[in-house]
Amino acid sequence: MNGVSLIACFVHQSSSLLPLGWFSGYTVMPALRIHGYALAVSLCFVILVAASQRTDPSEVDALINIKKSLIDPMDNLRNWNKGDPCATNWTGVWCFDRIRADGYFHVRELYLMTMNLSGTLAPQLGQLSHLEILDFMWNNLTGTIPKEIGSIKSLRLLLLNGNNLSGSLPDELGNLSNLNRLQVDENQLSGPIPESFANMINVKHLHMNNNSFSGQLPSSLAKLSNLLHLLVDNNNLSGSLPPDYSMLHGLAILQLDNNNFSGSGIPSTYANLSRLVKLSLRNCSLQGAMPDLSSIPKLSYLDLSSNRLTGRIPPNKLADNMTTIDLSNNQLNGSIPQSFSFPHLQKLLLENNFLSGSIPASIWQNMSFSGKAKLQIDLHNNSFSDVLGNLNLPANVTLRLSGNPICKNSNIQSIGQYCGPEGDEAAQDSTNSTGCPLQSCPTDNYYEYDPSSPFHCFCAAPLRIGYRLKSPSFSYFPPYVNRFEHYITESLNLNLYQLSIDTYAWEEGPRLRMNLKLFPSYNASRSNMFNTSEVRRIKGIFTSWQFPSTDFFGPYELLNFTLLGPYADLNIDDPKKRKISTGIIIAAIIAAAACVLAISAIVILLKSRRHMKYHHRISRKRMSSNISIKIDGMKVFTFKELAHATNKFNMSTKVGQGGYGNVYKGVLSDDTFVAVKRAEEGSLQGQKEFLTEIELLSRLHHRNLVSLIGYCNEEGEQMLVYEFMPNGTLRDWISGKSKKTKGGLNFGTRLRIAMGAANGILYLHSEADPPIFHRDIKASNILLDSKFTAKVADFGLSRLVPYLDEEGTAPKYVSTVVKGTPGYLDPEYLLTHKLTDKSDVYSLGIVFLELLTGMQPISHGKNIVREVNVARQSGTIYSIIDSRMGLYPTDCLDKFLTLALSCCQDKPEERPSMLDVVRELEDIIGMFPESETNFSDVTLDHSGKMGPSSSSSASGSHVTREEQHISSYVSGSDLVSDVIPTIVPR
Numbered sequence: 001m002n003g004v005s006l007i008a009c010f011v012h013q014s015s016s017l018l019p020l021g022w023f024s025g026y027t028v029m030p031a032l033r034i035h036g037y038a039l040a041v042s043l044c045f046v047i048l049v050a051a052s053q054r055t056d057p058s059e060v061d062a063l064i065n066i067k068k069s070l071i072d073p074m075d076n077l078r079n080w081n082k083g084d085p086c087a088t089n090w091t092g093v094w095c096f097d098r099i100r101a102d103g104y105f106h107v108r109e110l111y112l113m114t115m116n117l118s119g120t121l122a123p124q125l126g127q128l129s130h131l132e133i134l135d136f137m138w139n140n141l142t143g144t145i146p147k148e149i150g151s152i153k154s155l156r157l158l159l160l161n162g163n164n165l166s167g168s169l170p171d172e173l174g175n176l177s178n179l180n181r182l183q184v185d186e187n188q189l190s191g192p193i194p195e196s197f198a199n200m201i202n203v204k205h206l207h208m209n210n211n212s213f214s215g216q217l218p219s220s221l222a223k224l225s226n227l228l229h230l231l232v233d234n235n236n237l238s239g240s241l242p243p244d245y246s247m248l249h250g251l252a253i254l255q256l257d258n259n260n261f262s263g264s265g266i267p268s269t270y271a272n273l274s275r276l277v278k279l280s281l282r283n284c285s286l287q288g289a290m291p292d293l294s295s296i297p298k299l300s301y302l303d304l305s306s307n308r309l310t311g312r313i314p315p316n317k318l319a320d321n322m323t324t325i326d327l328s329n330n331q332l333n334g335s336i337p338q339s340f341s342f343p344h345l346q347k348l349l350l351e352n353n354f355l356s357g358s359i360p361a362s363i364w365q366n367m368s369f370s371g372k373a374k375l376q377i378d379l380h381n382n383s384f385s386d387v388l389g390n391l392n393l394p395a396n397v398t399l400r401l402s403g404n405p406i407c408k409n410s411n412i413q414s415i416g417q418y419c420g421p422e423g424d425e426a427a428q429d430s431t432n433s434t435g436c437p438l439q440s441c442p443t444d445n446y447y448e449y450d451p452s453s454p455f456h457c458f459c460a461a462p463l464r465i466g467y468r469l470k471s472p473s474f475s476y477f478p479p480y481v482n483r484f485e486h487y488i489t490e491s492l493n494l495n496l497y498q499l500s501i502d503t504y505a506w507e508e509g510p511r512l513r514m515n516l517k518l519f520p521s522y523n524a525s526r527s528n529m530f531n532t533s534e535v536r537r538i539k540g541i542f543t544s545w546q547f548p549s550t551d552f553f554g555p556y557e558l559l560n561f562t563l564l565g566p567y568a569d570l571n572i573d574d575p576k577k578r579k580i581s582t583g584i585i586i587a588a589i590i591a592a593a594a595c596v597l598a599i600s601a602i603v604i605l606l607k608s609r610r611h612m613k614y615h616h617r618i619s620r621k622r623m624s625s626n627i628s629i630k631i632d633g634m635k636v637f638t639f640k641e642l643a644h645a646t647n648k649f650n651m652s653t654k655v656g657q658g659g660y661g662n663v664y665k666g667v668l669s670d671d672t673f674v675a676v677k678r679a680e681e682g683s684l685q686g687q688k689e690f691l692t693e694i695e696l697l698s699r700l701h702h703r704n705l706v707s708l709i710g711y712c713n714e715e716g717e718q719m720l721v722y723e724f725m726p727n728g729t730l731r732d733w734i735s736g737k738s739k740k741t742k743g744g745l746n747f748g749t750r751l752r753i754a755m756g757a758a759n760g761i762l763y764l765h766s767e768a769d770p771p772i773f774h775r776d777i778k779a780s781n782i783l784l785d786s787k788f789t790a791k792v793a794d795f796g797l798s799r800l801v802p803y804l805d806e807e808g809t810a811p812k813y814v815s816t817v818v819k820g821t822p823g824y825l826d827p828e829y830l831l832t833h834k835l836t837d838k839s840d841v842y843s844l845g846i847v848f849l850e851l852l853t854g855m856q857p858i859s860h861g862k863n864i865v866r867e868v869n870v871a872r873q874s875g876t877i878y879s880i881i882d883s884r885m886g887l888y889p890t891d892c893l894d895k896f897l898t899l900a901l902s903c904c905q906d907k908p909e910e911r912p913s914m915l916d917v918v919r920e921l922e923d924i925i926g927m928f929p930e931s932e933t934n935f936s937d938v939t940l941d942h943s944g945k946m947g948p949s950s951s952s953s954a955s956g957s958h959v960t961r962e963e964q965h966i967s968s969y970v971s972g973s974d975l976v977s978d979v980i981p982t983i984v985p986r
Helices: 003-021 030-052 057-069 123-127 149-152 173-174 195-199 219-225 243-247 267-270 478-492 531-543 580-600 601-625 637-645 687-698 732-735 747-766 829-830 837-854 864-873 890-905 916-925
Strands: 091-097 107-111 133-135 157-161 181-182 190-191 206-208 212-216 229-231 235-240 253-255 276-282 287-289 302-305 306-314 324-326 331-334 345-350 355-362 375-378 383-388 397-400 464-471 499-507 511-518 558-560 654-657 660-668 672-679 708-712 719-724 781-784 790-792 939-940 946-948
Touching: 057 123, 123 149, 123 375, 133 355, 149 173, 173 195, 181 190, 195 219, 212 531, 219 243, 219 464, 243 267, 267 331, 397 654, 464 531, 478 499, 637 660, 637 708, 672 829, 687 708, 732 781, 732 837, 747 790, 747 837, 747 916, 837 864, 837 890, 837 916, 864 890
Parallel strands: 107 133, 133 157, 157 181, 181 206, 190 212, 206 229, 212 235, 229 253, 253 276, 276 302, 287 306, 302 324, 306 331, 324 345, 331 355, 345 375, 355 383, 375 397
Antiparallel strands: 091 107, 464 511, 464 558, 499 511, 654 660, 660 672, 672 719, 708 719, 781 790, 939 946
C-alpha cells in the first residue's frame, strides 16, 4: 500500500467516523457512542497495521509453514506469529533494509543454528526467493533436504551441518550458481554426490564429510575453478580418485579419509595442484606407488596412512612448510630419504612398513626448536638397523623404534630408551596466573579476569564461543597459538589481549576444538561487558564467514555462540529498523494524527475504567495471596511469624543473597533455627507456579538433601523456610573462608562429603517422582550440617524429567536454555541445550576436583579440569593436591582423582552414571583405613572448635538456639551465601 492510497483511505474513513463522535451529542445512547469510538480506533489501527506490513506475503506464508514443520521445544520461534517478520524482528529472520521494486521487503538471511530444533525442513523454503544465507546448523532436524531449496538462486551459504538429515542430495542444488559454501557434514545423508554440483560455479567450500555418501566421486567437480576446500572424508565412496581434479588449481585442502577407493592409486597428476596445503587420504584402500609431490610449494600436511601403498618413498624434497608426514601402515620399502629434513616438522609417522637402512639424524638435527615446538617420530615395526649421525635427541623430540633390528644393537648407547612400547607425549601448557584476588571477580555473574589484559586484574564478562578447525594443516597447536590469536583478533578488529583460548582438544578427523573467550576492551567498555551492537557485530562475522581465508588453519565451524550471564537477555537479531519509504512515513504520520483526535475523546473513559480495573486487581491480589494448599508435613507460616523470627528481616539476620532474593537466619517460636529465603518483588512467581514448586519440594526426602520445612504465601510475599545448616557451604571450607577453621578438612572427611553429595543427586535422578536434574551442582550449593553431613541445596534451576512417552521410553534429556554457573557447566549442554543426568555428573566431578585441589573451577584464567589433566600427564599431580588435607593413602587419592576426571569428560557417554559414581566412592571409602574415616561423630563444641560429639549434639534437620552458639556464620548458596561483591568499573 503506497502513501496516496493510505491518505485516501484515511479521508474516507475519517469523514464517516468523526461526525459520529462530534455531532451525536446527548441524543445518542452512551453504549452506541462507545461503539463508535471503538470502531474509530479499530479502523485507525487497521490503517497503521497496513502501513507496517511490508514483507512479501509469499515469504510470510513460507516462514509460517517453515515453523509448522519444526518442533521448537524451547519456544525460540514464539514471536513468529506476531506482526510483520521484517518490521518486528522475528527471531533469526534478517531482511534487506530497502524496499524492492515490487514494493516489498524480502528476507535476506535465516539464522536458526543451535536452537535445539527438530522436525523437518519445509519445501516452502524455496519461496524465500531472495535468501542469501540459510543456517540450520547444530539442530536435530530429520527428513530430507527439500529440492525446492535449489530454486533460491541468490543463496550464498547453505549450512545444514550437525543434524540428522537423511536421504540423498537433490540434483536441484546444482542450480545454486551463486553458492559460496555448502555444509551438509555430520548428517545421515546417503546416495551419490550429484553430477549437477559441477554447475555451482562460484562454490569455494564443499563440506560433505561424516555422512554415508556412496558411489564414485564425480569427475565433473573438476570444473569448479573456485573450489578451495573439498572435505568428503568418512563416507562410503568407492571407485577411483578422479585424475581430472588436478585441474582444480585453487584447491588448498583435499580431505577424503575413510572411504573405499579399492584398487585405485593416487593420480600422479595431483602433483600439479600448485596451491595444495593439505592432502589427506588416510584409510582409503589405495594401492600402488606414492606420487612425487615435491613440486607443490605450499604443502604442509600429508597423510597417506593405512593404505596399501608400495615401493619407495620418492627421494625429492617436499616443501619446507611440512608439519606432518604420515605414511604409516602401508607396504613401503627402501630407506628414509636424506631429504627428510624440515624445520617445522611436528610428526613423522612411518611405523608398520618395510623400511630399512639407516635413520638419518638430520631429521631432528636441522629442526627449528624455537618456542613451544616439538617433534614426534614413530618408526616402530620396520627394519632399521642403525642411525646415521648423532642419536642425542633434543628434549622436545620423541622417538619410537620398537620392533626394529636397531633395538638389538648393543653398540649404540642409550638405544634402549627409544625401544619401549610407547613414546612420550608432551602435556599441554597451562595458562599463566593473573595473580589477582579471588574474591574481587564474581564468577557466579559470569565475570572473569582477562588473563591477557595489560590492565591489572581487569574483571569483565566474556563472550563464550565454541569453535572448531575442521582441517588444520598442523598436528601440534602450541607453536601456532600466537599466530592463530593474531588471525582471530585482527579478523574481529579486537585487541590481542581481548582473546583467551580457554581450552582446546584434538578430536577425530583430526579436528581441533576450542572454547574461546572474547573480553571487552578495557578502554571502550566501562561497564565491563560488550554492548549489544558489538555482540551483534562479532556474531555476524562468525556466522557469515567473513574471516579472511587461511589455508593453513583451514575451514572453521562455529559450534555455539551461547549468550550467558549479562548477555542472556540481549536481542542480537537484525538491528536494522528497516527504512520505510517517504510515502509510507507521511501516510502513517497523517493517519496517526487523525487517530489521536479520534481516540482523545475516550481517554477519560479509558482512564476511569483502568482505575476501576486497578482496584479490582488489587482486590484479587489480596484474595489470591490467601490461596493455599494442604501438604502433609509442610507448615504454612504467616508473614507475622517469619517477620518475628527474623527481627522484621533486619539486616543483621541476613546471611546470604541469591538471584531469587535474600536469605535470613530465623528463630521460630520453638527455638528452631531456620533459613528463610524471601523473594524480591521482581522474582515473584505466579501463585500456581509457586505452590507447585512447594508441592514438588515437599516430596524430596533424603538425608543428603536440604529439607524444606514450610512456606509463606501472603501479603504479596513468597518465602521458603528451610532447615538451617550451621557449618555453611563446602566452598567456604575448601577455600578457607569459614571462620570456624582455616579450611583444613582431612581427606577422609572430604570423601564422606563427596559420598553424601553423590547420594543426594542419585536420589534426585532415580528415586524422586518425577526424576529431577539439578542443573546447578556446585560447592556453594552443598551445605554441611553440624556433623558435616553433606546436603544438596538450591533447586531454583532444577528441571523435572518428563514422564515416559507413549511407547514407554524414558526421555534422555530435557531441552532448556543454558543456565548454571561458569566452570561447572557441562560443555555438551552448553553446546546442544540438552540437559541430561550426565550434566549433573559433570558438575559433581568439578566439585570432586575442588575437594582434591582446593582450587576454584575458574581462577586466574585457569580451568580446573585442564590444570589437573596437565599436572597428571606431567607427573606433578601431587604438587597441586590441597596440602590442608593432611596425610592420605595415595591409592585412595589416585582412584578418587580418576573418578573425578572421568566425571569431567567432554562427551557425556564417556562419563559414569551417578549410580556408578556412588559405587566407586563406596569402594574408595572401603579402601580407606577405618580410623581415618571415622569422623561421622565429629561436631563443633561451644568454642567453635572441632571435637567429638556428645549425646546432646544436634542431629536431624532442626538446629536449636543452644546449638546456634556453636556457629552463626553462614555463606554460599541461595540458602546461605555471601553477598556478591560490587564490581567497580575501571
